[in-house]
Amino acid sequence: MNEMVKILPEAALPEGGARPWTVEAARRWRDARVPLLFAPTVVCWLLVPLVFYGFSLVGSDDPETAASSGTDWVGYHSAILFLALPAWYRYLPAATAVSAPVIALDMAGRLYGPDHVTDEGRAGCWLVIAVCAWTFTGAVLRLRARRRQRALFLEAAGDARSPIPEHLPDGHRHRGRRPILFGGLLTLTGAACLAWALVADLGASAQAPYNAINQQMLSLLLLIPGPPLLGRGLTARRAARRLHDGPQPVLRVGVRGRTSGYTWLVADARTTTAPPLIGFRSRFGDTRRFWSGGGRVLLAGPEDRLRAEHHDIDHTREPYEAVLYGVPCEGAEVLLEYAVHAAPLSGSSTIASELTAAPLLPVRLHRLKPWKPAGTSYSLQRLRQ
Structure with a gap:
């Protein structure tokens, strides 16, 4: 060894x-990170029970009418985004900054829409909105912290630049391939299952509506991990390729x-x-x-x-x-x-x-x-x- x-x-x-990285400059770099309240690992684990509890409260308010009136698609996209929110926040803050407002707007429409909302459903909607506000704020602060840390490091490095070494590790050259492969497979399978459900639902008559709840559940299980895993692989590969930009x-x-x-x-x-x-x-x-x-x-x-x-x-x-x-x-x-x-x-x-x-x-x-x-x-x- x-x-x-x-x-x-x-x-x-x-x-x-x-140059050596001075302790003072390194402390400034470290202090530029987000507060512990928005730290990715901490927030990810706190989100898991909150997300499932909020989902159960909002879901308890949905009337079970699919068997008589066809498949219920209202809020389905928000359910996928919300259940995947811990993974989005942990690995993809930019995606969180986009998905959190979409979920919150859907919950606001449910609260102030024409349909009656029970007390449990109302509490669930407000919990989801609060979680979305928390994660959106954290995602924006994390993106800002990344820019700040890049600027501080470049200031510490000065004009020193060098090409990267010629012989690189295999892990670097293959970075992101497995998440891209498995995430893409899950995403494509989930999307195909959704397309099957949509075609069957749209092709059904009013007298015999189609209930696609089984396809919806299968797609939900595939699309919760699929896009975050795919996004994680793509961002990891881009981070590795950025080292080759001169x-x-x-x-x-x-x-x-x-x-x-x-x-x-x-x-x-x-x-x-x-x-x-x-x-x-x-x-x-x-x-x-x-x-x-x-x-x-x-x-x-x-x-x-x-x-x-x-x-x-x-x-x-x-x-x-x-x-x-x-x-x-x-x-x-x-x-x-x-x-x-x-x-x-x-x-x-x-x-x-x-x-x-x-x-x-x-x-x-x-x-x-x-x-x-x-x-x-x-x-x-x-x-x-």
Whole structure:
């Protein structure tokens, strides 16, 4: 297993260099995120019971007349959008900003329309409107926070730009394919089922109306996860492709891992008070390793000298330095190039570069303990012990 080098050698830096991300600038970047009341993960889990409770209250007010007067399509589109709202808000704030007003307007029409609304139905409508107002506000604030964080990072990076490394991880090149495939399949199947129901309903006579409740329920089950999954895949793929839109801003940052869970970006690998900024999942396919032909040889020489001058660390206990390519914010993807002590080649030790593609997630709870710099090689310490 390769060991992370604490501080990058000069040979690892891109042409023109890369500034360090100062702790003060990183704190401003972190403070630009939305308040906890609108945090995506928190809101998503709070929305699940609220959405199902509101849906049950509004649904209890619907008269069961489909058997005698045909299929009831009133509010069906809002039901799909509302039940998918937790997924929309978690992954696609732009879609939430569009769907939430549509749902709220439909509920307002139900409240003030000519049909009688029971007390339970009225309470359900107001609950749905309140949820829509909450998610719409959060979605708009999140989009604003993303723009603000991009601007702050570009200010910190200055004019430093560099093309991304040539050899990229497989996970980056295939980003979004599975969600696009499965989401598209669910969406197309649900749409086909709806088309079948519409054709059958429109073709039925007034004397023998068609009840498409079974197709409606099947479409509902398919269209709740389908479009959000498809949208998530498309946005993830676009975030990955954005790194190929010319030279990218570069900064030196810190990266700290855990034995399980998320890996975290920190402003600086040297400053012990630098706070964790944003996390990502470190998957095997998202890293291009040196032994797979994806890295550059940075330094070579006697192992004792290399480990003394560029010591390795336990990356779960303290951060290591990396060059960040791209603009970090919630939903973005960045590339992290760092140095490792690779396997010995022809009797000499080697320091090489490795590359990780990091789709950034809006997580906040890090559970990282305070750290102190070891100052010496972690591998040599283990051998002595």
